[in-house]
Amino acid sequence: MSRRDGQLSLGAFLLFTGHHVAAWRHPKAADSTTLADFAHFARIAEEAKFDAVFLADGVNLRSRNLDASSRKAHSGYYPFEPITLLSALAASTSRIGLVATASTSFSDPYNLARQFASLDHLSGGRAGWNLVTSADTDAAFNYSRDAIVTHADRYTRAEEFVDVVTGLWDTAEDDAYLRDRETGQYFDPGKVRELNHRGAHFQVRGPLNIARPPQGHPVVVQAGSSEPGKELAARTAEAIFTAQQTLEDAVSFYADLKGRLAKYGRSADDVKILPGVFPVVARTRAEAQDKFEQLQNLIDPVVGLDLLSGLAGVEELRNLPIDAPVPEVPDTEGGKSRRALFLDLAARENLTIRQLYLRVAGARGHWQVVGSVEDVADALEERFVAYGADGFNIMSPILPTGLTDFVELVVPELRHRGLFRTDYSGTTLREHLGLKRPGVAPAGAARKSA
Numbered sequence: 001m002s003r004r005d006g007q008l009s010l011g012a013f014l015l016f017t018g019h020h021v022a023a024w025r026h027p028k029a030a031d032s033t034t035l036a037d038f039a040h041f042a043r044i045a046e047e048a049k050f051d052a053v054f055l056a057d058g059v060n061l062r063s064r065n066l067d068a069s070s071r072k073a074h075s076g077y078y079p080f081e082p083i084t085l086l087s088a089l090a091a092s093t094s095r096i097g098l099v100a101t102a103s104t105s106f107s108d109p110y111n112l113a114r115q116f117a118s119l120d121h122l123s124g125g126r127a128g129w130n131l132v133t134s135a136d137t138d139a140a141f142n143y144s145r146d147a148i149v150t151h152a153d154r155y156t157r158a159e160e161f162v163d164v165v166t167g168l169w170d171t172a173e174d175d176a177y178l179r180d181r182e183t184g185q186y187f188d189p190g191k192v193r194e195l196n197h198r199g200a201h202f203q204v205r206g207p208l209n210i211a212r213p214p215q216g217h218p219v220v221v222q223a224g225s226s227e228p229g230k231e232l233a234a235r236t237a238e239a240i241f242t243a244q245q246t247l248e249d250a251v252s253f254y255a256d257l258k259g260r261l262a263k264y265g266r267s268a269d270d271v272k273i274l275p276g277v278f279p280v281v282a283r284t285r286a287e288a289q290d291k292f293e294q295l296q297n298l299i300d301p302v303v304g305l306d307l308l309s310g311l312a313g314v315e316e317l318r319n320l321p322i323d324a325p326v327p328e329v330p331d332t333e334g335g336k337s338r339r340a341l342f343l344d345l346a347a348r349e350n351l352t353i354r355q356l357y358l359r360v361a362g363a364r365g366h367w368q369v370v371g372s373v374e375d376v377a378d379a380l381e382e383r384f385v386a387y388g389a390d391g392f393n394i395m396s397p398i399l400p401t402g403l404t405d406f407v408e409l410v411v412p413e414l415r416h417r418g419l420f421r422t423d424y425s426g427t428t429l430r431e432h433l434g435l436k437r438p439g440v441a442p443a444g445a446a447r448k449s450a
């Protein structure tokens with residue numbers, strides 16, 4: 001089946017200095033330590049009419065192997081907490097969506113509901129929440145826990161967490177706050193209500209003490225691809241980030257996810273699937289390959305191995321000869337889908353440990369496209385037309401040059417093919433993504449279950 005019309009959505013995944021694990025060592029990479037740096041990145045994406053900028057987040061600096069962590073930027077370090085940074089970026093941008101990552105495992109729903117409602121008001125309806133359960137199991141030790149939180153527990157908590165947050169966003173009608181100086185009525189008590197949620201993990205009375213967000217609900221994004229991850233996404237997410245290496249994987253993930261929506265009373269247009277793509281682009285294929293090699297040559301083997309064992313959740317890899325084949329490894333309570341992706345890749349291509357980290361150090365298992373303008377545009381068009389994606393989360397190898405390369409070279413080609421907007425038609429993130437604005441759910445609206 002191939003798509004006949006429609007335009008793709010584009011997000012700019014702004015991981016500081018760039019996504020390649022050695023980006024920070026590249027002479028063209030920005031330090032990405034100031035608001036000005038990020039305002040610059042966000043404006044590049046906004047001028048190119050991207051749907052959103054997206055900020056990842058983690059809640060621990062990886063300290064198991066401090067020496068290895070000290071040699072890379074992506075050690076769990078972040079220059080800023082994302083909601084704080086996006087609130088500042090709301091002031092220096094006007095149309096681009098602002099998606100921040102926040103964990104359901106190490107936050108409280110009332111606080112998160114307030115923070116994202118605030119970001120939506122501050123930005124005039126451009127907020128999005130990337131819901132993660134924090135697959136880095138060491139994070140638990142920063143939250144008064146002596147043991148990691150299992151994969152299953154993380155997801156049951158996340159299911160209840162998102163229902164409480166969206167329930168709180170519905171505890172006031174859009175026009176509840178009258179601020180009527182004449183009558184002295186600040187809000188209409190008939191349009192504000194308590195939530196009175198009582199569940200296995202949370203007890204939350206409400207109402208939320210902030211007016212209903214301009215979008216009704218900030219856009220809920222999700223990025224887990226395991227079985228519980230896909231069920232949570234099918235029931236609650238409106239945009240889904242995912243890592244899919246091959247066209248076949250992308251098409252089957254897309255069909256699988258969209259195929260789960262009906263049982264929750266949802267339709268295919270209620271959800272946008274936005275796989276990550278790591279594009280290294282230049283006017284010629286050879287030039288692009290050169291750019292990529294430059295980055296690969298900056299990889300410190302200690303860092304490459306650490307990234308692999310960290311993301312795959314396989315500490316054992318550190319103690320094996322680096323040119324040995326990737327061995328069979330036990331299951332994990334960390335991130336399941338990314339790990340499976342690495343091990344499948346290693347098995348499929350019979351890779352050694354060194355070959356595998358060189359393959360994933362750039363894009364961390366996401367889809368990597370190194371080529372000319374036509375190569376990259378063809379690859380994106382192919383996945384879009386084949387229903388492998390509704391758009392892409394652009395993971396620039398280096399910031400800002402990797403993003404400007406994509407914007408100056410690929411975006412005009414996508415427009416030439418009628419695949420991407422020439423200007424914004426709306427002002428909110430929902431309007432950019434073509435998502436409906438949710439009305440206020442009736443009090444006690446039962447959680448949609450399969």
Ligand SMILES: Cc1cc2nc3c(=O)[nH]c(=O)nc-3n(C[C@H](O)[C@H](O)[C@H](O)COP(=O)(O)O)c2cc1C
Nearest residue numbers: 056057132135223224225226229241242335336337
């Ligand atoms: C594009 C993308 C971005 C992600 N960003 C984050 C992030 O910022 N913080 C985080 O803790 N996990 C992040 N993740 C990891 C997911 O939240 C999830 O833990 C991971 O995909 C494993 O999920 P699974 O166990 O359901 O397969 C991201 C995943 C993807 C695909």
